[in-house]
Amino acid sequence: MAGKGVMLVTGGAGYVGSHTIIQLLNNNYSVVAIDNLINCYAEKNKKPESLRRVEEITNKKVIFYNVDIKDRAALEKVFKAHKFDCVIHFAALKAVGESVQIPLTYYQNNIAGSSTLFEVMRDNNVKNIVFSSSATVYGIPQFLPLTEEHPTGQGCTNPYGKTKYFVEEILKDVCTSDPEWKVILLRYFNPVGAHESGMIGEDPSGIPNNLMPYISQVAVGRREKLLIYGDDYDTPDGTGVRDYIHITDLAIGHVNALNKINESGFKGCRAYNLGTGKGYSVMDMVQAFSKVSGKDIKYEVVGRREGDVASSYADAQLARDELNWVATKGILDMCRDTWKWQVKNPKGFQGT
Amino acid sequence: MAGKGVMLVTGGAGYVGSHTIIQLLNNNYSVVAIDNLINCYAEKNKKPESLRRVEEITNKKVIFYNVDIKDRAALEKVFKAHKFDCVIHFAALKAVGESVQIPLTYYQNNIAGSSTLFEVMRDNNVKNIVFSSSATVYGIPQFLPLTEEHPTGQGCTNPYGKTKYFVEEILKDVCTSDPEWKVILLRYFNPVGAHESGMIGEDPSGIPNNLMPYISQVAVGRREKLLIYGDDYDTPDGTGVRDYIHITDLAIGHVNALNKINESGFKGCRAYNLGTGKGYSVMDMVQAFSKVSGKDIKYEVVGRREGDVASSYADAQLARDELNWVATKGILDMCRDTWKWQVKNPKGFQGT
Numbered sequence: 001m002a003g004k005g006v007m008l009v010t011g012g013a014g015y016v017g018s019h020t021i022i023q024l025l026n027n028n029y030s031v032v033a034i035d036n037l038i039n040c041y042a043e044k045n046k047k048p049e050s051l052r053r054v055e056e057i058t059n060k061k062v063i064f065y066n067v068d069i070k071d072r073a074a075l076e077k078v079f080k081a082h083k084f085d086c087v088i089h090f091a092a093l094k095a096v097g098e099s100v101q102i103p104l105t106y107y108q109n110n111i112a113g114s115s116t117l118f119e120v121m122r123d124n125n126v127k128n129i130v131f132s133s134s135a136t137v138y139g140i141p142q143f144l145p146l147t148e149e150h151p152t153g154q155g156c157t158n159p160y161g162k163t164k165y166f167v168e169e170i171l172k173d174v175c176t177s178d179p180e181w182k183v184i185l186l187r188y189f190n191p192v193g194a195h196e197s198g199m200i201g202e203d204p205s206g207i208p209n210n211l212m213p214y215i216s217q218v219a220v221g222r223r224e225k226l227l228i229y230g231d232d233y234d235t236p237d238g239t240g241v242r243d244y245i246h247i248t249d250l251a252i253g254h255v256n257a258l259n260k261i262n263e264s265g266f267k268g269c270r271a272y273n274l275g276t277g278k279g280y281s282v283m284d285m286v287q288a289f290s291k292v293s294g295k296d297i298k299y300e301v302v303g304r305r306e307g308d309v310a311s312s313y314a315d316a317q318l319a320r321d322e323l324n325w326v327a328t329k330g331i332l333d334m335c336r337d338t339w340k341w342q343v344k345n346p347k348g349f350q351g352t
Numbered sequence: 353m354a355g356k357g358v359m360l361v362t363g364g365a366g367y368v369g370s371h372t373i374i375q376l377l378n379n380n381y382s383v384v385a386i387d388n389l390i391n392c393y394a395e396k397n398k399k400p401e402s403l404r405r406v407e408e409i410t411n412k413k414v415i416f417y418n419v420d421i422k423d424r425a426a427l428e429k430v431f432k433a434h435k436f437d438c439v440i441h442f443a444a445l446k447a448v449g450e451s452v453q454i455p456l457t458y459y460q461n462n463i464a465g466s467s468t469l470f471e472v473m474r475d476n477n478v479k480n481i482v483f484s485s486s487a488t489v490y491g492i493p494q495f496l497p498l499t500e501e502h503p504t505g506q507g508c509t510n511p512y513g514k515t516k517y518f519v520e521e522i523l524k525d526v527c528t529s530d531p532e533w534k535v536i537l538l539r540y541f542n543p544v545g546a547h548e549s550g551m552i553g554e555d556p557s558g559i560p561n562n563l564m565p566y567i568s569q570v571a572v573g574r575r576e577k578l579l580i581y582g583d584d585y586d587t588p589d590g591t592g593v594r595d596y597i598h599i600t601d602l603a604i605g606h607v608n609a610l611n612k613i614n615e616s617g618f619k620g621c622r623a624y625n626l627g628t629g630k631g632y633s634v635m636d637m638v639q640a641f642s643k644v645s646g647k648d649i650k651y652e653v654v655g656r657r658e659g660d661v662a663s664s665y666a667d668a669q670l671a672r673d674e675l676n677w678v679a680t681k682g683i684l685d686m687c688r689d690t691w692k693w694q695v696k697n698p699k700g701f702q703g704t
Contacts, residue, residue, distance in 0.1 A: 103525035104471050111518075112464035119456050153505060159525045166463075166518055173455035173511045 003028040006082055007258075008126075010069055010117065011090030012062070013040040013048035015202045016132060016188070019195060019251040020088065021051070025058040027255050032082050034075075035091065036068035039205060041349040049349040053199045069113040072120060079124040086128040086261065087121060088254055089114065092163065095209050096136075096307075099160035110163035111170075118174060127181045130257045133168055135189045135243075135273065135312060136161035145315035148187070148271045157307040168271070175269040182266055184257045189243035189275030189314050191250045193334040194341035201341030202247075203348035211285060212244070212334070216342040219295040226297060228282050230304035235311055239282035243275040243313035246329035246337070250274050256325040275314025276327040285331065292335040355380040358434055359610075360478075362421055362469065363442030364414070365392040365400035367554045368484060368540070371547060371603040372440065373403070377410040379607050384434050386427075387443065388420035391557060393701040401701040405551045421465040424472060431476040438480040438613065439473060440606060441466065444515065447561045448488075448659075451512035462515035463522075470526060479533045482609045485520055487541045487595070487625065487664060488513035497667035500539070500623045509659040520623070527621040534618055536609040541595035541627030541666050543602045545686040546693035553693030554599075555700035563637060564596070564686070568694040571647040578649060580634050582656035587663055591634035595627040595665035598681035598689070602626050608677040627666025628679040637683065644687040 007024055011017045012033025021031050033051060042048040047055075047064050055062055063082075067074040069091045092110045093099065099106040121127065138146050139155030153165040168185050175181045192212040194201030207223075208214040217223045231238040253274045260266060280288075286297050319325045345351065359376055363369045364385025373383050385403060394400040399407075399416050407414055415434075419426045421443050444462045445451065451458040473479065490498050491507030505517040520537050527533045544564040546553030559575075560566040569575045583590040605626045612618060632640075638649050671677045697703065 100525070101529055103522065103529050104467060104474065107463075107467045107522050107525075108471065111459075112467055115456060115459045115464055119460065122456065151506075154503075159522075162518075162521055162525070166514075169514055170455065170459050170511075173452070173459075173514070177453055177455050 003030050005085035006030045006032065008078070008082070008084045008087045009033045009090065010087065011035055011092065011132075012064070013037060013042070013050050014090055016191060016247065016250065017090040018050040018054050018200050019247045020090070020254045021054050021062060022058055022195060023248075023251040023255050025054070025060040025062070029258070032063045032065070032078065032084070034065045034067040034069070034078060037066055041203065050200050050203070057195065057197055057199055069117045070109065072116050075117060075120045079120055079126065084126045086130065086258060087117070087126060088130045088132075089117065090132045092132065094160060096158050096160045097209060099158050099163075103159040106159045106163055111166050114167045115170060118170070127178070128261050129171070129182075130184045130186060130254055130261070131167065131171060133185045133187045133271070134161070134164045135187050135275070135314065137165045137168060137187060140309055141312055144311060145277060145313050146273065147315040148273060148318050172269050179267060181269075182261045183269040184261055185269065185271040186253060186257060187271060187273050188250060189245050189273065189312070191247050192244045193246040193248065193329070193337045195248065196337055198337065198340035198344045201338065201345065211282060212338055215286060215289045215297055216338050218297055219289060219293045219339065220342050220346050222346065224298065226286065226299040228299050228301045229308060231301045233310040235281055237281050237283045240308060241279040241281050241311040241313065243277065243279055244285065244331060244334055245274060245276050245327050246334050249327040249329050253319065253323065253325050256323040260323050270322070272319045272323055273314040273316055274319060275316050277314050277316040279311055279313035280331055285335070288331045289335040289339070292332060293339045355382050357437035358382045358384065360430070360434070360436045360439045361385045361442065362439065363387055363444065363484075364416070365389060365394070365402050366442055368543060368599065368602065369442040370402040370406050370552050371599045372442070372606045373406050373414060374410055374547065375600075375603040375607050377406070377412040377414070381610070384415045384417070384430065384436070386417045386419040386421070386430060389418055393555065402552050402555070409547065409549055409551055421469045422461065424468050427469060427472045431472055431478065436478045438482065438610060439469070439478060440482045440484075441469065442484045444484065446512060448510050448512045449561060451510050451515075455511040458511045458515055463518050466519045467522060470522065474530075479530070480613050481523070481534075482536045482538060482606055482613070483519065483523060485537045485539045485623070486513070486516045487539050487627070487666065489517045489520060489539060490664075492661055493664055496663060497629060497665050498625065499667040500625060500670050524621050531619060533620075534613045535621040536613055537621065537623040538605060538609060539623060539625050540602060541597050541625070541664070543599050544596045545598040545600065545681070545689040547600065548689055550689065550692035550696045553690065553697065563634060564690055567638060567641045567649055568690050570649050571641060571645045571691065572694050572698050574698065576650065578638065578651040580651050580653045581660060583653045584656075585662040587633055589633050589635045592660060593631040593633050593663040593665065595629065595631055596637065596683060596686055597627050597679050598686050601679040601681050605671065605675065605677050608671075608675040612675050622674070624671045624675055625666040625668055626671060627668050629666050629668040631663055631665035632683055637687070640683045641687040641691070644684060645691045
């Protein structure tokens, strides 16, 4: 393969994976994507619909394998078939509530699976990786904005969050054990929005766990009303404040992380927040979405959800300084692109 | 099988496993042991030597399978062949220094392996487990003595310690997800000594990682001298202070834990320290061993070892109150039994 290098993207058919692949292809990386398709729509024996559209958007090809990272033999085959310069590791289960219900499935997929992937990487001498982590590793914020120095792993109240923290620790230990590894941990705040084309976007199966897809499904008439979990938080309007980041900004952050890993002198393991540094409340988002879509968003305020914090937002300075990355899109962009995706694909990938 | 119940003991051929099996058999439990034998001596196609001797000591039989907990299919077979009342889970890699060198092997064995074991337990409706944890989960002590309420997972500096902490968290989450599980986490301080018969004991391969086998091998002439890592700690004689516990006391603690799990009303996940509550320094142990063995223990003081703390000892009150368990053996017992084992088996199990 030609271009800047060959990337293995695990979980490549998912929301963050597919948007990142667009940016990789646009930056002349070659991409091999794997996914077990448990949360993605694909016609039988075909490429997942999200990646089919990525190819349409970019007019470039993605090599795809239906492979689960827990399957060592299948992973080995992929590593034998291609010479990877770097792995971008998205593959994980990610529903907080579900992780409380079926923790072993989460530990098996996210930790045992990652650990198997890292072993196969080591055995094939591929030691560069960008890991899809989360601001959830910070637990309950001890101070705001959250810097990368904020303690991690304390007060992670759900198995999903713990798996992100544990995998970060595993990668740190791998770097300590072998100086050839180069690792970047990207701690996402709240990715929302969709590709500007409206052709790909977030496509949760069942009831959305996250705010934006929920708002969007209410706006399009697929759900009756939004439930707002608590309006008595210590925030300007009482609803929870989060750092929403446009998925395209987030995706570009991965390209910058690759540039960083490829800098001479880069070594070991570094963590970077990917957020805008600005916090918006649930009500802010509802109003912005209503404005952009021209739709009334029906909502009902209900009780707080266990484990939710009042506010969480990033200090985004380190990524600016070291990755030369900054989020450029605001909440109107986020709402506009979500809405475009929703209107074009009212039932997600499957309904089209 | 008859008796009080059928126990699956993972890592049953190891140091703590084999001593615990004696106590289980003596208390009329039936035992099925599994072990992957990577740290145990067994003649080809025979029962591991440690378990052969357990049978000789107790005049009872142990069913043994050469099974690795990472091997789901093999575990399934064992669970289909027997109806277990409880699992006692010892199987783990345990060398702190090695865990820094080959972290992925530790994460794969200790976390992925445990997670697979728990899934097989769940699938076979075996939901009682005693887990072999460690005081290492407390990290650097924030206060002494260490109570079970001391924070865990903070400042665990090595992958071995992290795996114990992570497995504790996994088991807590499993209990939250399914109230049928009954879990006891036993946090060992520093197990030493040997069965009073001198027939089984600690048999480290290569250079011992722990103080007592090292002292003992110096006393018997197998090693030239003991290295003492630092004599400038803030302790009475400057050497590190630890809570040593006789392996027989520790083993009995598991029987008490089983009784606790079988109490009506026991539910969820409980952690107990197994220690004496008394701290002894390296020099205390050298002197006691010298006295008991009549041998001069040559030693050399060298620099501190990274990650070592000055003092660590248990608050043993909770196990006393809730498990009705207390350590009864002192350091002279610990040294005497270690010495008996060493003299009878100067080269461990293999040399006999």
